[in-house]
Amino acid sequence: MTSPWVQGIREAHCPDPLFCTFHPDLQGEFFGFGSCIRKTHVHRDYTEFIIALPQIRKDTGLTCQECGGTGEHDVPLRNCIHCHGTGKKIKDDWDTAYLITSNLSLMLNTIEACEETSTTESQLATLSALSQRCEKGSSVSGVFGADLMDVLRTDPKMVSLMLLPNVTDAMITANQHMMGPRWEMGLIGTSLEEGHLAFNSGSEGRGLNLSGTIDEPGRGCRFSSHNIDTPAQALTIIAGIASLVGQLTIHASGQTAATS
Numbered sequence: 001m002t003s004p005w006v007q008g009i010r011e012a013h014c015p016d017p018l019f020c021t022f023h024p025d026l027q028g029e030f031f032g033f034g035s036c037i038r039k040t041h042v043h044r045d046y047t048e049f050i051i052a053l054p055q056i057r058k059d060t061g062l063t064c065q066e067c068g069g070t071g072e073h074d075v076p077l078r079n080c081i082h083c084h085g086t087g088k089k090i091k092d093d094w095d096t097a098y099l100i101t102s103n104l105s106l107m108l109n110t111i112e113a114c115e116e117t118s119t120t121e122s123q124l125a126t127l128s129a130l131s132q133r134c135e136k137g138s139s140v141s142g143v144f145g146a147d148l149m150d151v152l153r154t155d156p157k158m159v160s161l162m163l164l165p166n167v168t169d170a171m172i173t174a175n176q177h178m179m180g181p182r183w184e185m186g187l188i189g190t191s192l193e194e195g196h197l198a199f200n201s202g203s204e205g206r207g208l209n210l211s212g213t214i215d216e217p218g219r220g221c222r223f224s225s226h227n228i229d230t231p232a233q234a235l236t237i238i239a240g241i242a243s244l245v246g247q248l249t250i251h252a253s254g255q256t257a258a259t260s
Helices: 004-013 094-114 146-154 157-178 183-187 229-258
Strands: 031-032 037-045 048-053 057-063 090-091 125-129 142-144 187-193 197-199 206-208 221-226
Touching: 004 094, 031 094, 037 094, 048 094, 094 125, 094 229, 125 229, 142 146, 142 229, 146 157, 146 229, 157 187, 157 197, 157 229, 183 187, 197 229, 206 229
Parallel strands: none
Antiparallel strands: 031 037, 037 048, 057 090, 125 142, 142 221, 187 197, 197 206, 206 221
């Protein structure tokens, strides 16, 4: 019997040929539709997977008809809003992007259903994501664990000066890979102010916030996105979360080594 999750993805994207083959086993080499989630290796209590970011915005090689190939906007010092200053007609490949976020959503839901774990290490974050072609259909949510929140609470200066710039760089790099250089890059950023952690995905009013503050010791905190409509926005946010968690993992390892 096919899982409702799997059937829902297949029906939503049918008859897209990318969704013909489904790999259901997290123990196998691939997971999901289209073999886009690949297991890299298993070490200690963890299994690592890799998933490539899609290149959504593609140059067709044709001249942009809106600006005549100049790349310029009618407003001085602004780029053409159709070709983003390239002078070339562009086409957005959202099918591959939704393939990736659909698989990611399915894998995260599958993992969340398995409550038992053999690891003795604390989990810095959990994540869930939607992948629907509608307004707010690419929402991201989850929980930052108690250890991560305690670092934000006890050393906000270190987080702001050393970690968050790297988080912003990761988000910009991810977004540029997917959508190409755009003026909106200046809106991608992170902040930790007065106990509130926030990510901005590149469009005003679209990002991620904590559902509370960092003031309470020893407790995790839920986070959720707002106005995340596309896979590009969702994957930009997820790249930022991955950077923050990765840096704090290294930070925790360094502290353990220093005290041992």
